[in-house]
Amino acid sequence: MRSGARRQAGARRGLALALLLCAVQGAAAQEGAAGGAADADRLRQAVRADYVLQCAGCHRVDGRGSSPHGIPDFRQSVGAFTHLPTGREYLIRVPGAAHSQLSNAELAAVLNWVLGEFSAAQLPANFQPYTEAEVAAARPNRYDDVVPVRHKLAETLSSMGFTLSDYSYGSDRKP
Numbered sequence: 001m002r003s004g005a006r007r008q009a010g011a012r013r014g015l016a017l018a019l020l021l022c023a024v025q026g027a028a029a030q031e032g033a034a035g036g037a038a039d040a041d042r043l044r045q046a047v048r049a050d051y052v053l054q055c056a057g058c059h060r061v062d063g064r065g066s067s068p069h070g071i072p073d074f075r076q077s078v079g080a081f082t083h084l085p086t087g088r089e090y091l092i093r094v095p096g097a098a099h100s101q102l103s104n105a106e107l108a109a110v111l112n113w114v115l116g117e118f119s120a121a122q123l124p125a126n127f128q129p130y131t132e133a134e135v136a137a138a139r140p141n142r143y144d145d146v147v148p149v150r151h152k153l154a155e156t157l158s159s160m161g162f163t164l165s166d167y168s169y170g171s172d173r174k175p
């Protein structure tokens with residue numbers, strides 16, 4: 001009897017221990033997932049802050065820019081550039097982006113954020129986010145004159161069925 005009781009007690013302890021382990025593992029897994037989501041959220045906030053500080057002075061917090069001041073609207077437009085390799089590069093090399101104080105990694109993150117936030121519907125289905133390496137490779141190649149580059153891209157994209165937002169910068173030189 002005594003040994004049976006001990007065995008039962010032992011079995012109960014074993015079961016209790018197993019449940020406790022499950023609970024701890026479950027909690028750890030949940031904490032891990034919540035931690036990951038919190039980290040991703042913090043990162044998104046940091047990238048948004050970079051956009052607000054470095055870009056929104058001209059492009060506005062909601063991305064609408066200011067056509068009378070030559071600042072194009074990002075909304076439902078800027079994503080279209082990523083359908084062309086030269087367009088992908090343009091987003092990095094455009095003076096406001098290339099000359100910003102952001103590091104290459106930060107600029108890659110801001111461009112990805114801008115595209116997702118303001119123009120997700122214009123992105124290709126297989127859109128590959130910008131990486132630090134891609135930004136680092138294209139960024140030093142500054143344009144002598146960005147205006148004809150933008151007009152050429154608009155022409156090509158328009159033949160592919162994309163309508164870009166109005167571009168009044170350098171409008172005295174419109175083709």
Ligand code: HEC
Nearest residue numbers: 054055057058070071072091094095096097100146150169
């Ligand atoms: C001092 C004002 C100013 C700031 C700050 C600025 N931009 Fe711009 N941005 C412009 C102007 C003006 C244009 C249009 C002329 C041109 O193409 O450079 C433009 C154009 C662009 C375009 C091309 C959009 C299109 O439809 O052709 C992108 C992309 C862009 N900016 C990204 C950025 C990013 C990213 C930042 C922040 C890191 C930034 N800009 C900061 C003024 C600014």
